[in-house]
Amino acid sequence: MNRTYELMFIVRPDMTDEDLDKLISTLQSAVPASQGSVKSVEKMGKRRLAYTVRKFNDGIYVLLIVEGGGSAIHELERRLRVTEPVIKFLTVRTDEEQKRLDKIKALRDARKKVSAQPAASGEPTPAAEAAETPAATA
Amino acid sequence: MADEMKPAAPAGDGPRSGGDRPRSGGRPGGPGGPAREGGRKFFRRKKVCKFCVEKIENINYKDYRLLGQFVAESGKIVPRRLTGVCTPHQRRLSVAIKQARNIALLPFAGRIA
Numbered sequence: 001m002n003r004t005y006e007l008m009f010i011v012r013p014d015m016t017d018e019d020l021d022k023l024i025s026t027l028q029s030a031v032p033a034s035q036g037s038v039k040s041v042e043k044m045g046k047r048r049l050a051y052t053v054r055k056f057n058d059g060i061y062v063l064l065i066v067e068g069g070g071s072a073i074h075e076l077e078r079r080l081r082v083t084e085p086v087i088k089f090l091t092v093r094t095d096e097e098q099k100r101l102d103k104i105k106a107l108r109d110a111r112k113k114v115s116a117q118p119a120a121s122g123e124p125t126p127a128a129e130a131a132e133t134p135a136a137t138a
Numbered sequence: 139m140a141d142e143m144k145p146a147a148p149a150g151d152g153p154r155s156g157g158d159r160p161r162s163g164g165r166p167g168g169p170g171g172p173a174r175e176g177g178r179k180f181f182r183r184k185k186v187c188k189f190c191v192e193k194i195e196n197i198n199y200k201d202y203r204l205l206g207q208f209v210a211e212s213g214k215i216v217p218r219r220l221t222g223v224c225t226p227h228q229r230r231l232s233v234a235i236k237q238a239r240n241i242a243l244l245p246f247a248g249r250i251a
Contacts, residue, residue: 002189
């Protein structure tokens with residue numbers, strides 16, 4: 001069961017950097033216990049929220065990319081829910097979307113190789129249009 | 139695109155002047171179709187899907203600037219008939235907007251304060 005999830009959460013804006021690092025590391029330490037792994041951690045910085053959440057108008061956004069089964073996510077979400085400074089979180093499963101994107105990309109690359117040779121056929125059309133417009137006005 | 143249309147306009151209008159029934163059904167000055175100046179008819183430019191044209195396949199909730207273009211001032215998702223987004227992309231777009239709303243990147247109602 002290898003799935004990829006994006007876990008985005010918002011912590012309250014008055015949190016210090018050390019506290020935030022500590023919070024993230026405790027979250028990370030919980031993941032391997034349930035056969036998961038943290039792929040990356042990104043602190044997206046402080047941002048104005050689109051609406052008030054728990055009387056806060058700003059928040060510090062953090063993005064975790066986690067690989068593993070549902071149990072890892074379940075544990076992480078439970079922890080986020082009980083952690084006081086976390087005001088909001090969202091989990092999105094991304095592996096299927098990524099698979100779809102890879103497929104499209106592969107398809108496009110294949111098509112690009114094919115269309116590389118008859119590129120010259122695209123040239124005459126603008127020239128023909130340019131020739132047509134003076135004739136129409138005259 | 140629009141510049142190319144203007145010189146051709148008088149030539150196009152000439153033979154068709156007999157049927158100058160104004161098309162009253164359309165809203166003038168919709169997002170995709172401003173009325174051609176001086177013309178009796180409303181010429182609506184064919185709207186194209188932004189995601190198809192720019193080949194954006196990855197419609198993600200984190201990309202709130204992109205999503206913001208498809209959200210009205212009130213916070214509503216703009217319908218396809220106004221933006222010209224194709225059905226598959228609108229489907230993904232609406233999912234992404236809803237996710238972005240959930241994590242306070244986009245508002246549920248009203249614009250970002």
